[in-house]
Amino acid sequence: MTQKFDNLPDETGHFGRFGGNFAAETLFHCLEELKAAYKKLKTDADFQQQFQRDLAEFVGRPSPLYHAERLTKQQQGAQIWLKREDLNHTGAHKINNTVGQILLAKAMGKKRIIAETGAGQHGVATATVAARMGLDCVVYMGAVDIERQAINVYRMKLLGAEVRSVQSGSQTLKDALNEAMRDWVAHVDDTFYIIGTVAGPAPYPEMVRDFNSVIGQEVRKQSLEQIGRFPDALVACVGGGSNAMGLFHPFIEDQKVRMYGVEAGGKGLETGQHAASINAGKVGVLHGNRTYVMSDDSGQVTETHSISAGLDYPGVGPEHAYLNDTGRARYVTINDDEALAAFHNLTRKEGIMPALESAHAIAYGLKLAKTMSPEQHIVINLSGRGDKDVHTVANIEGVSV
Amino acid sequence: MSFIDQKFNSLAGKKALIPFMTAGFPKPDMTVPMMHYLVENGADIIELGMPFSDPMADGPVIQKASEKAIQQGVNLVQTLQMVSQFRQDNQHTPVVLMGYLNPVESMGYEKFVNSAAGAGVNGVLLVDSPPEESAELQSHLKKHQLEQIFLVAPTTSEARKKFICQQAGGFIYYVALKGVTGAADLNPEIVNQEIKQLKQYTALPIAVGFGVKDAASAVAVAAQADAVVIGSALIQQLLGCQDKHSAKKAISDFMRPIRLALDSL
Numbered sequence: 233m234t235q236k237f238d239n240l241p242d243e244t245g246h247f248g249r250f251g252g253n254f255a256a257e258t259l260f261h262c263l264e265e266l267k268a269a270y271k272k273l274k275t276d277a278d279f280q281q282q283f284q285r286d287l288a289e290f291v292g293r294p295s296p297l298y299h300a301e302r303l304t305k306q307q308q309g310a311q312i313w314l315k316r317e318d319l320n321h322t323g324a325h326k327i328n329n330t331v332g333q334i335l336l337a338k339a340m341g342k343k344r345i346i347a348e349t350g351a352g353q354h355g356v357a358t359a360t361v362a363a364r365m366g367l368d369c370v371v372y373m374g375a376v377d378i379e380r381q382a383i384n385v386y387r388m389k390l391l392g393a394e395v396r397s398v399q400s401g402s403q404t405l406k407d408a409l410n411e412a413m414r415d416w417v418a419h420v421d422d423t424f425y426i427i428g429t430v431a432g433p434a435p436y437p438e439m440v441r442d443f444n445s446v447i448g449q450e451v452r453k454q455s456l457e458q459i460g461r462f463p464d465a466l467v468a469c470v471g472g473g474s475n476a477m478g479l480f481h482p483f484i485e486d487q488k489v490r491m492y493g494v495e496a497g498g499k500g501l502e503t504g505q506h507a508a509s510i511n512a513g514k515v516g517v518l519h520g521n522r523t524y525v526m527s528d529d530s531g532q533v534t535e536t537h538s539i540s541a542g543l544d545y546p547g548v549g550p551e552h553a554y555l556n557d558t559g560r561a562r563y564v565t566i567n568d569d570e571a572l573a574a575f576h577n578l579t580r581k582e583g584i585m586p587a588l589e590s591a592h593a594i595a596y597g598l599k600l601a602k603t604m605s606p607e608q609h610i611v612i613n614l615s616g617r618g619d620k621d622v623h624t625v626a627n628i629e630g631v632s633v
Numbered sequence: 634m635s636f637i638d639q640k641f642n643s644l645a646g647k648k649a650l651i652p653f654m655t656a657g658f659p660k661p662d663m664t665v666p667m668m669h670y671l672v673e674n675g676a677d678i679i680e681l682g683m684p685f686s687d688p689m690a691d692g693p694v695i696q697k698a699s700e701k702a703i704q705q706g707v708n709l710v711q712t713l714q715m716v717s718q719f720r721q722d723n724q725h726t727p728v729v730l731m732g733y734l735n736p737v738e739s740m741g742y743e744k745f746v747n748s749a750a751g752a753g754v755n756g757v758l759l760v761d762s763p764p765e766e767s768a769e770l771q772s773h774l775k776k777h778q779l780e781q782i783f784l785v786a787p788t789t790s791e792a793r794k795k796f797i798c799q800q801a802g803g804f805i806y807y808v809a810l811k812g813v814t815g816a817a818d819l820n821p822e823i824v825n826q827e828i829k830q831l832k833q834y835t836a837l838p839i840a841v842g843f844g845v846k847d848a849a850s851a852v853a854v855a856a857q858a859d860a861v862v863i864g865s866a867l868i869q870q871l872l873g874c875q876d877k878h879s880a881k882k883a884i885s886d887f888m889r890p891i892r893l894a895l896d897s898l
């Protein structure tokens with residue numbers, strides 16, 4: 233019997249041995265409530281219609297599938313296609329998920345929204361939908377990230393969100409997630425927690441995946457129209473893994489479509505300064521699910537490094553851990569300098585400035601294309617635009633702007 | 634009968650006092666002497682925190698204690714060594730390890746349980762390992778008569794309370810408020826009602842914790858409960874202690890009034 237992938241998670245929120253519900257007791261009730269509400273609305277015609285309408289009219293979907301002809305020519309290999317999530321409202325795929333979750337929050341009668349953010353993209357996407365729905369919004373962000381993502385902090389404030397600086401631990405994304413969980417425990421009755429990636433306790437990994445699956449659903453349709461068949465390979469960067477799951481999931485039973493998740497190799501796996509949880513972490517439990525976690529010999533979660541704040545996370549969505557172990561998807565790494573080179577390459581060759589997160593996917597996609605033939609097709613998820621990273625790039629290159 | 638059961642039996646209705654402190658805080662060599670001071674000043678059971686980098690359910694005080702301990706090289710292995718050292722001079726006070734799952738998974742369930750049993754640990758409370766996810770761990774714990782303590786929260790549904798009570802050993806830990814450890818908004822009246830109800834489902838002793846900070850709040854929530862857990866407020870007292878002598882005084886000053894108040898119930 234061939235293995236099935238599209239029927240996961242199981243009833244208890246597991247993807248094989250990964251995922252699950254490793255949450256504090258106080259949260260169990262609201263996780264069960266959330267699970268029940270989501271299960272009902274997932275198949276509710278009105279809810280789905282509203283979601284589709286918001287994706288079309290507020291987010292601006294469908295996003296194009298773009299044939300990057302100059303890049304293709306440069307690599308002299310497979311045809312390179314870019315899924316343009318950078319053209320979404322607020323500039324990344326993150327909005328697909330927040331548009332979905334805020335509808336759920338509304339339907340559940342919640343008054344207050346909380347979120348965690350690393351790069352600030354998910355924070356901005358959450359503040360955006362909270363503003364649109366007229367709900368209070370608090371975004372937790374590590375003090376270190378606040379420092380390096382000042383523009384997004386200001387964007388969130390303009391949108392009416394309160395940004396709370398997290399001073400504990402490594403003062404980055406994982407600590408922001410801890411703090412959001414603490415807030416949620418204290419305000420379970422009226423608060424909805426919009427998690428920004430396919431991590432967290434069940435049902436978040438499933439729910440965030442489903443809301444982002446519009447990416448892969450569109451690629452199915454677009455590839456049939458524009459290529460005449462499905463692509464041979466899909467490539468996406470993996471922080472927590474929401475843009476990658478969104479692209480992969482609709483293709484998961486099409487075994488001929490190969491899938492590559494690209495983790496942040498930072499300064500190189502051998503330096504220990506990276507965020508490659510699948511490639512260099514071990515199985516553990518973090519933020520409510522069992523998955524690959526970057527931790528030391530004592531099980532303390534270690535600090536991560538990536539040129540892109542959005543990939544700077546020591547865990548990874550449990551479904552990716554499962555796809556890795558079953559071999560359905562492959563997980564590779566791209567280092568900071570390769571991502572930076574890809575950032576420039578795409579900008580100069582195609583006139584598209586990618587987010588540094590997405591530049592990891594571009595870098596691997598370019599390598600992969602070279603190993604393939606011109607009759608083959610690769611779709612790379614361009615998860616976000618690079619405006620937010622202009623300062624980071626200028627800094628690295630010693631330019632003051 | 635397990636060691637924790639025996640302890641509760643021997644109290645014969647007296648309220649148990651369960652202080653919590655983080656292993657390795659404020660200094661690694663102070664932990665074992667401090668455990669003895671806690672017993673000298675009325676502790677019936679000790680909850681020892683296993684330091685973790687990401688203590689999701691803890692407030693700022695225990696977060697800081699955990700961070701400090703890790704900075705000083707105190708991890709799970711060192712925590713177990715401390716219990717082992719404590720046991721050399723104390724064979725009558727149960728020790729419950731409290732913490733998070735990742736360090737335990739990292740060591741491996743079997744090795745963890747063997748080492749814990751060898752060190753003289755009597756129970757474990759893992760905040761992020763609910764009964765649904767604990768089958769494998771429990772099978773190891775049972776072999777060594779170690780108890781897994783579970784939490785029940787104000788938000789726990791009736792059906793789930795029943796389920797947890799069936800799975801639990803040692804005692805049930807009732808979380809007194811919706812919030813993290815050390816939060817301030819305790820409502821004793823509701824807590825007492827909730828615990829009274831909870832007793833329908835279990836014959837196990839019920840401990841109450843989160844937000845208990847002094848003799849008055851301890852007495853207020855102990856009306857129905859069998860035990861009171863005090864963590865953040867104790868750790869707060871230890872913040873300024875540089876050596877075991879100052880810790881001895883701080884512990885005595887803090888614990889005595891609480892012990893006396895509980896004994897007057």
Ligand SMILES: Cc1ncc(COP(=O)(O)O)c(C=O)c1O
Nearest residue numbers: 353471472473474475542589616
């Ligand atoms: C543009 C972009 N891509 C990717 C990511 C990584 O998240 P995920 O792996 O969940 O897609 C982020 C996170 O902030 C992002 O902003």
